[in-house]
Amino acid sequence: MRRLPFDQRRAEIISAAVRVIARDGLSAASVRAIVAEADMPLGALHYVFESRDELLRELIVEVANRERVAVLSTLEDLPAAGVQEMIRQALGTYLRLLEEDPEQELAVLELSLHGARHDRELVAEQWAIYHEVTAEALQAGARLAGVAWTRPVDEIAKSLISVLDGLTLTWLTTRDSESARRHIELLAGAFAALTEPADNQP
Amino acid sequence: MRRLPFDQRRAEIISAAVRVIARDGLSAASVRAIVAEADMPLGALHYVFESRDELLRELIVEVANRERVAVLSTLEDLPAAGVQEMIRQALGTYLRLLEEDPEQELAVLELSLHGARHDRELVAEQWAIYHEVTAEALQAGARLAGVAWTRPVDEIAKSLISVLDGLTLTWLTTRDSESARRHIELLAGAFAALTEPADNQP
DNA sequence: GTCTATACACCGATAGAC
DNA sequence: GTCTATCGGTGTATAGAC
Numbered sequence: 263m264r265r266l267p268f269d270q271r272r273a274e275i276i277s278a279a280v281r282v283i284a285r286d287g288l289s290a291a292s293v294r295a296i297v298a299e300a301d302m303p304l305g306a307l308h309y310v311f312e313s314r315d316e317l318l319r320e321l322i323v324e325v326a327n328r329e330r331v332a333v334l335s336t337l338e339d340l341p342a343a344g345v346q347e348m349i350r351q352a353l354g355t356y357l358r359l360l361e362e363d364p365e366q367e368l369a370v371l372e373l374s375l376h377g378a379r380h381d382r383e384l385v386a387e388q389w390a391i392y393h394e395v396t397a398e399a400l401q402a403g404a405r406l407a408g409v410a411w412t413r414p415v416d417e418i419a420k421s422l423i424s425v426l427d428g429l430t431l432t433w434l435t436t437r438d439s440e441s442a443r444r445h446i447e448l449l450a451g452a453f454a455a456l457t458e459p460a461d462n463q464p
Numbered sequence: 465m466r467r468l469p470f471d472q473r474r475a476e477i478i479s480a481a482v483r484v485i486a487r488d489g490l491s492a493a494s495v496r497a498i499v500a501e502a503d504m505p506l507g508a509l510h511y512v513f514e515s516r517d518e519l520l521r522e523l524i525v526e527v528a529n530r531e532r533v534a535v536l537s538t539l540e541d542l543p544a545a546g547v548q549e550m551i552r553q554a555l556g557t558y559l560r561l562l563e564e565d566p567e568q569e570l571a572v573l574e575l576s577l578h579g580a581r582h583d584r585e586l587v588a589e590q591w592a593i594y595h596e597v598t599a600e601a602l603q604a605g606a607r608l609a610g611v612a613w614t615r616p617v618d619e620i621a622k623s624l625i626s627v628l629d630g631l632t633l634t635w636l637t638t639r640d641s642e643s644a645r646r647h648i649e650l651l652a653g654a655f656a657a658l659t660e661p662a663d664n665q666p
Numbered sequence: 667g668t669c670t671a672t673a674c675a676c677c678g679a680t681a682g683a684c
Numbered sequence: 685g686t687c688t689a690t691c692g693g694t695g696t697a698t699a700g701a702c
Contacts, residue, residue: 287578287581287582288491289490289491292676292677292678293677293678293679294676294677294678302687303686303687303688304678304679304687304688305679305680305686305687305688306686306687307678308678308679308680309685309686313678313679314677314678314679368577368580368581371577371633372577372581374633374637375570375573375574375577375636376489377637378570378636378637379489379570379574380489382637382639385637386637386638386639389637389638413650417643417646420634420640420643420646420647421646421647421650421651423634424627424630424631424633424634424647425626425627425630426630427629427630427633427634428626428627428628428629428630428631428633429626429630431573431576431626431629431630431633432622432625432626432629434577434580435576435579435580435584435587435588435591436588436591437584437588438622441619441622444619444622444623445622445623445626448615448623448654448658449623451654451657452650452653452654452657455653455654455657456650494694494695494696495695495696495697496694496695496696504669505668505669505670506669506670506696506697507668507669507670507697507698508668508669510696510697510698511667511668515696515697516695516696516697
């Protein structure tokens with residue numbers, strides 16, 4: 263029909279798939295539903311992806327990258343303040359993202375869980391990318407706030423990802439934003455307690 | 465074939481379904497796979513459950529109850545100690561459960577996520593049961609440790625459930641028990657910081 | 667009540683026309 | 685490269701024999 267470059271066709275299918283999963287769930291994301299969303303004939307999918315499984319693997323990478331970009335852009339307009347306040351702000355921004363587009367985050371979790379069961383290696387790989395980004399953010403935040411972490415940054419990063427996962431899952435099942443905000447207060451306190459004033463900057 | 469009482473047949477199907485989902489995932493849990501696991505003819509399912517959806521709803525209730533029972537039995541042999549140590553122990557016991565039977569917990573998450581998307585009311589209902597159990601456990605624990613919570617117990621319970629969800633999801637995707645244990649140390653400290661010595665017992 | 671046989675929709679994948 | 689038509693398989697659900 264349109265003679266699109268290979269990579270662009272791949273990208274269109276991937277983004278159509280993300281829309282379908284966000285709207286109707288992973289189990290409804292058949293290749294038929296995806297090509298319909300992308301307004302392509304059925305065959306189109308199978309000459310840029312070997313199989314539905316290969317598409318799903320690409321999707322896991324894709325949504326992980328989207329999350330990574332979202333985190334980084336969140337950090338850009340993070341005002342310098344006390345550590346606790348900065349953590350509160352960052353988590354608050356994430357919560358607002360979640361409230362704005364819950365189905366997107368539901369899709370991320372569905373894909374992660376699918377990966378955790380069927381392709382653990384891949385999902386661990388993507389998790390490692392989150393970990394790297396988070397650790398960098400923690401270091402940048404500490405520098406901005408003029409503090410130092412009292413535990414290894416990569417350990418704190420793992421904990422932070424874990425509580426974020428929990429925040430996401432809990433909010434998605436209860437939709438209780440007020441409780442989530444109180445929980446963020448608790449978390450901000452807990453993580454701020456892992457800092458001390460930076461006594462020297464080399 | 466066997467002329468089973470209605471409720472017992474329901475129970476057999478439900479427990480077969482749990483086994484299938486734990487072993488092969490929710491998406492593989494077709495009614496055919498479930499009745500095969502239960503060693504029943506296909507028709508059997510449809511005169512005790514109206515549809516696969518009804519079965520899934522029952523399943524959400526069932527696994528929530530199993531979790532509730534597991535939590536309660538965990539609490540029984542909780543030794544009196546300092547709060548922080550008690551929290552550490554309780555979370556450690558949960559982690560061991562998770563390590564022993566990851567696929568069970570994967571199944572719980574798959575069902576929760578399915579519920580979060582397709583039957584939010586039901587899943588919120590089950591979440592409320594967790595919340596109740598957790599709040600009671602927190603109160604019992606504080607009594608045993610001779611401390612009082614400095615925030616409303618039901619607020620702390622919500623936070624605890626949230627971090628537990630996070631612990632579960634993170635461990636299932638990374639299988640990193642060492643990090644999980646370090647994370648538990650952090651959590652035990654954070655929650656212990658929400659207590660103060662109980663000055664009087666009425 | 668129990669079970670077999672079957673209806674009918676949809677699935678992923680591919681062969682073959684253009 | 686592109687698309688249509690179709691294959692073989694599986695899904696849920698039910699009709700009807702016993």
